[in-house]
Amino acid sequence: MPDQPLDLPLEKTPRHVAIIMDGNGRWAISRGLPRLAGHKAGTENLRRIIRASVEFGVKYLTIYAFSTENWGRPPEEVDGLMHILEDVIDRELAELDKEGVQLRHIGRLERLAPTLQEKVLDAIDATRNNNRLILNVAFNYGGRDEIVQAIQHMMKDGVQPEKVTDEMVSQYMYTAGVPDPDLIIRTSGELRVSNFLIWQAAYSEWYITPTFWPDFNKEEYRHALQVYAQRNRRYGGISNVVANKSNG
Numbered sequence: 001m002p003d004q005p006l007d008l009p010l011e012k013t014p015r016h017v018a019i020i021m022d023g024n025g026r027w028a029i030s031r032g033l034p035r036l037a038g039h040k041a042g043t044e045n046l047r048r049i050i051r052a053s054v055e056f057g058v059k060y061l062t063i064y065a066f067s068t069e070n071w072g073r074p075p076e077e078v079d080g081l082m083h084i085l086e087d088v089i090d091r092e093l094a095e096l097d098k099e100g101v102q103l104r105h106i107g108r109l110e111r112l113a114p115t116l117q118e119k120v121l122d123a124i125d126a127t128r129n130n131n132r133l134i135l136n137v138a139f140n141y142g143g144r145d146e147i148v149q150a151i152q153h154m155m156k157d158g159v160q161p162e163k164v165t166d167e168m169v170s171q172y173m174y175t176a177g178v179p180d181p182d183l184i185i186r187t188s189g190e191l192r193v194s195n196f197l198i199w200q201a202a203y204s205e206w207y208i209t210p211t212f213w214p215d216f217n218k219e220e221y222r223h224a225l226q227v228y229a230q231r232n233r234r235y236g237g238i239s240n241v242v243a244n245k246s247n248g
Contacts (some may be wrong), residue, residue, distance in 0.1 A: 012229035014182035016060035017053065018204070020196055021046070023188030023212030030212075036080040041214035043084055047092065052218045053133055054099060056225060060134045060178055062106070064196050068142035071111070082116060085139065089119045093126065100132025106174035107141030136175065143198035146174055150199075175200055183228045185221075187213040203235050 021042055028038030046063065053061045066081055096103065103124050109117045120139075150172035154164065170176065180200045186192075189210035193201070207224040209216065 013057045014205075014225065014228055015058070016062070016179050016181045016183075017058050017225075018062040018064070018181040018184045018197055018201070019049070020064045020184070020186040020190075020194060021213040021216075022186060022190055022194075024214060026188065027212035027214045035077055036084075038212075038214060039077075039081060039084055043088055045214050045216065046088075048218060049216070049221060050096070050101065050133070050135065051099070052221050054101070056222070058133065058225075060136070060181075062136040062138060062175075062178075062181060062197070064138045064141070064194070066107075066139045066141070067195060068108070068140060068145055069195065071140075082113065086116050086119060089123050093123050096135070097127050097130065100130045101127060102130040102132075102134050103127045104134060104136045106136050106138045106146075108145070109140070111140055134178065136178065138196070141174070141196075143193075143195045147199055169199070173199060180204065182233075183207060183224070185209070185216075185224050187211055187216045203233070205231050205233065 024038035
């Protein structure tokens with residue numbers, strides 16, 4: 001069966017999609033596999049979703065790969081996740097570059113091993129001129145930590161309280177220069193924000209699916225974008241339909 005186009009009006013395709021890639025461990029356990037096998041399967045799925053994002057016309061994709069709280073997981077799992085990140089860079093960088101993907105990192109690099117930090121920075125530098133898709137990898141990232149760092153940097157820069165605006169705060173975030181996410185997808189059915197983009201997600205639409213991340217395929221991604229296209233984003237106001245009825 002031939003692949004079907006997304007078939008959405010251009011203005012209805014979200015510019016920025018963010019994904020909480022949840023359920024890797026439970027996917028593995030449900031199959032009698034170690035949790036790390038689920039993370040590896042999730043990484044394989046990410047390749048497919050990146051390609052689908054390019055095909056669907058999404059311009060910015062942000063993925064929640066490792067939170068500041070994930071350091072509390074068993075050491076062998078944390079070590080495994082670090083090796084997966086390194087392996088992904090080694091195996092996928094050339095292909096991502098060929099596809100026109102620009103890699104960016106949001107979060108803290110300090111706790112990563114020096115060799116891994118270097119690989120991340122080299123990958124960012126190697127893809128800096130690509131613009132087909134901007135891929136933000138949230139690794140060792142926490143939304144509250146991001147806001148605290150933004151405040152600290154504003155204070156160091158001597159910003160006066162009366163000069164602080166929404167726009168200024170956004171420029172001190174890791175995502176400076178990137179539009180806020182239009183759509184946030186969370187797999188595995190959990191109904192939590194999990195400290196992810198808590199400043200940027202103020203008016204994002206959410207799509208929650210019970211599907212574990214390794215099984216979140218291109219067709220469900222397509223469905224998520226179609227559901228988003230049917231939403232009426234009001235940004236705290238009222239819908240055009242309601243406004244027109246009120247004026248009628």
